[in-house]
Amino acid sequence: MAETQNALDPIVQEILKDACRRSERIIAKAQEEARAMEASGLAEIQKRLNAEQAQAAARIQAYRIEMLGRLPVEFLRMRTAYIDRALRAAVARAVRKLEPSMLWKWYEPAIRSALHVMRGNPLMLRCDSALAHLLQALLAEMGIDAPPHITDLPGRAVLIETEDGSLRFAIDEQSCCDALLDRQRGRLAEALFPNPIPEKVTR
Numbered sequence: 001m002a003e004t005q006n007a008l009d010p011i012v013q014e015i016l017k018d019a020c021r022r023s024e025r026i027i028a029k030a031q032e033e034a035r036a037m038e039a040s041g042l043a044e045i046q047k048r049l050n051a052e053q054a055q056a057a058a059r060i061q062a063y064r065i066e067m068l069g070r071l072p073v074e075f076l077r078m079r080t081a082y083i084d085r086a087l088r089a090a091v092a093r094a095v096r097k098l099e100p101s102m103l104w105k106w107y108e109p110a111i112r113s114a115l116h117v118m119r120g121n122p123l124m125l126r127c128d129s130a131l132a133h134l135l136q137a138l139l140a141e142m143g144i145d146a147p148p149h150i151t152d153l154p155g156r157a158v159l160i161e162t163e164d165g166s167l168r169f170a171i172d173e174q175s176c177c178d179a180l181l182d183r184q185r186g187r188l189a190e191a192l193f194p195n196p197i198p199e200k201v202t203r
Contacts (some may be wrong), residue, residue: 077117111160118160121164122161124160127148127158129152153172
């Protein structure tokens with residue numbers, strides 16, 4: 001029995017060694033495949049990252065080109081808005097400083113027209129105290145017997161309406177500012193756009 005065991009030991013040892021060699025080869029191959037898969041995965045990730053970076057760079061470049069194309073128009077819009085705000089503030093300051101008699105020269109034509117339209121109707125008038133004597137003189141000149149209610153109104157306003165509320169007229173400093181601004185904006189447009197497109201081209 002012992003002899004049989006001794007005879008089998010080299011065979012068993014060889015089988016065990018062969019099994020070890022096979023397992024080592026299997027393990028080595030598995031590790032190689034794992035490394036290849038890892039490298040492939042990293043390469044795929046890097047490829048996708050590069051593609052996304054390229055797309056982002058393309059979008060940024062397109063946006064930059066678009067913004068550069070808009071800059072002249074945007075700059076002109078901002079410049080025009082700034083000038084318009086400054087112009088509005090300057091006109092408002094100038095109108096606030098006008099003497100009542102000078103302001104009345106703006107008011108009177110519009111008030112006279114409104115009174116002509118409302119003539120024959122019972123009227124209610126409210127007037128800023130600074131302009132009361134001027135309005136009363138105009139009413140007397142036009143033969144209208146409707147004494148105004150004199151009070152301090154914002155913007156040195158004059159308010160005229162029929163008693164039934166069907167017609168109403170109001171004028172104040174803001175009305176003058178708007179009229180002046182319309183004139184100044186026309187001049188501003190001419191300065192900003194000195195060469196308008198002609199409506200008709202003649203040959």
